[in-house]
Amino acid sequence: MNYVPSDEHGLLINTVRDFARGELIERDAHWDRTETSCCSELGVLYEMGLMGLRVPEEFGGFELPMPCYAAIIRELAYASPSVAVTVAVHNMVAESIRRFADDALQREILPSLTTGGNLSAFAISEPDAGSDPASAKTRAEPTPQGWRLTGSKMWVTNGLVGRWFITLARMVENGGLGRHCMFLVDANAAGLSRTPIKGKMGIRGSETAEMTFDGVVVPRSHLLAEVGDGLKVALAALDGGRIGIASQALGIGQACLDLMTDYARQREQFGRKIADFQAIQWMIADSAVELAASQGLIDHAAGLKDAGQPFTSEAAMAKLHASETANRVAYRAVQAHGGYGFCHEFRVERLYRDARVTTIYEGTSEIQRYVIARSLINSR
Numbered sequence: 001m002n003y004v005p006s007d008e009h010g011l012l013i014n015t016v017r018d019f020a021r022g023e024l025i026e027r028d029a030h031w032d033r034t035e036t037s038c039c040s041e042l043g044v045l046y047e048m049g050l051m052g053l054r055v056p057e058e059f060g061g062f063e064l065p066m067p068c069y070a071a072i073i074r075e076l077a078y079a080s081p082s083v084a085v086t087v088a089v090h091n092m093v094a095e096s097i098r099r100f101a102d103d104a105l106q107r108e109i110l111p112s113l114t115t116g117g118n119l120s121a122f123a124i125s126e127p128d129a130g131s132d133p134a135s136a137k138t139r140a141e142p143t144p145q146g147w148r149l150t151g152s153k154m155w156v157t158n159g160l161v162g163r164w165f166i167t168l169a170r171m172v173e174n175g176g177l178g179r180h181c182m183f184l185v186d187a188n189a190a191g192l193s194r195t196p197i198k199g200k201m202g203i204r205g206s207e208t209a210e211m212t213f214d215g216v217v218v219p220r221s222h223l224l225a226e227v228g229d230g231l232k233v234a235l236a237a238l239d240g241g242r243i244g245i246a247s248q249a250l251g252i253g254q255a256c257l258d259l260m261t262d263y264a265r266q267r268e269q270f271g272r273k274i275a276d277f278q279a280i281q282w283m284i285a286d287s288a289v290e291l292a293a294s295q296g297l298i299d300h301a302a303g304l305k306d307a308g309q310p311f312t313s314e315a316a317m318a319k320l321h322a323s324e325t326a327n328r329v330a331y332r333a334v335q336a337h338g339g340y341g342f343c344h345e346f347r348v349e350r351l352y353r354d355a356r357v358t359t360i361y362e363g364t365s366e367i368q369r370y371v372i373a374r375s376l377i378n379s380r
């Protein structure tokens with residue numbers, strides 16, 4: 001059954017919807033056109049509490065149920081997919097710190113994540129390690145001062161303004177690269193540098209950066225979980241993160257459907273509204289059905305997560321379905337707009353480009369299928 005929010009959560013979702021549709025749509029067009037960061041909006045996002053959606057109340061967050069959180073990411077994405085992913089990645093990282101940092105580190109970091117200046121990021125991918133994060137080459141050497149990190153990370157969302165990075169590295173042991181470790185790295189540490197990645201097809205308001213660690217020293221207390229558990233931390237973060245990206249894709253798809261429907265109601269050809277043509281109606285109907293199915297998969301995965309049940313496969317299903325659907329619906333929305341859909345002035349053009357990355361990051365569609373199939377095959 002689909003998620004029905006409480007009155008309080010329903011009010012919050014509606015508040016975010018009004019804010020996003022009222023304030024973010026125009027700004028998103030600007031960020032896209034100028035390829036400037038949507039982090040200029042962070043002050044408002046912090047004020048609204050959106051940076052603490054998944055942070056426990058004792059640390060100043062909202063500690064929202066996962067389906068409510070997913071609905072908020074959907075509403076943000078409807079207006080600005082860039083803002084949605086900025087918020088989603090930050091909350092995903094906060095949750096990882098909550099789950100895998102020791103008590104002292106949680107108390108030190110988590111309250112700061114709900115206040116300005118402490119955006120967080122997930123630095124796992126490397127130039128040669130994307131779908132296969134286990135092949136990471138970033139080195140972690142134990143020294144008397146702490147862990148010394150050397151290597152580089154690629155495609156880091158929130159990577160420029162971000163203050164806290166959870167970073168996967170491999171311990172140098174037995175003369176080679178050994179066990180995986182996850183660290184919480186402060187962007188102000190000496191030896192850390194970052195370079196913006198420009199020229200993206202979509203979500204151009206979302207910051208993406210390459211990072212270099214040149215002997216960055218990380219305190220011992222900033223190791224998340226145990227030595228050897230780094231991949232476990234990364235994969236656990238991605239399980240929850242995929243519900244967030246599925247919700248981002250759903251918001252993009254829903255915006256495309258609404259724009260397509262509105263356009264079909266006013267555009268006339270052959271002396272009739274194009275909404276009267278069955279070909280256009282089918283695009284609208286198919287899109288509505290596929291988006292409703294995405295919503296169901298998201299709510300199911302989110303409900304399992306909150307219930308403490310396994311949800312890896314269900315999160316992969318939600319992400320696979322919602323991201324592929326967003327791309328199909330965006331394609332149809334451009335098609336239904338004809339030549340106008342091919343131009344910047346029409347929002348469907350931007351959403352079409354924004355949708356594209358949802359089948360790529362936090363695991364490509366091929367990797368989601370692999371996760372789903374492996375879980376079925378291994379359960380027999």
Ligand SMILES: Cc1cc2nc3c(=O)[nH]c(=O)nc-3n(C[C@H](O)[C@H](O)[C@H](O)COP(=O)(O)OP(=O)(O)OC[C@H]3O[C@@H](n4cnc5c(N)ncnc54)[C@H](O)[C@@H]3O)c2cc1C
Nearest residue numbers: 122123124125129130131155156157360361362363364366
């Ligand atoms: C805008 C953007 C933001 C991102 N943000 C982040 C971030 O914040 N943090 C982070 O760590 N990463 C981030 N990423 C990286 C993203 O997660 C990777 O791009 C993604 O996991 C794919 O890795 P890759 O690009 O190296 O492609 P590759 O892994 O090289 O894949 C290339 C192709 O091969 C296919 N393939 C690979 N392995 C298999 C397999 N076993 N079976 C079938 N097909 C396979 C893939 O599906 C793909 O089609 C971001 C990427 C982008 C574009």
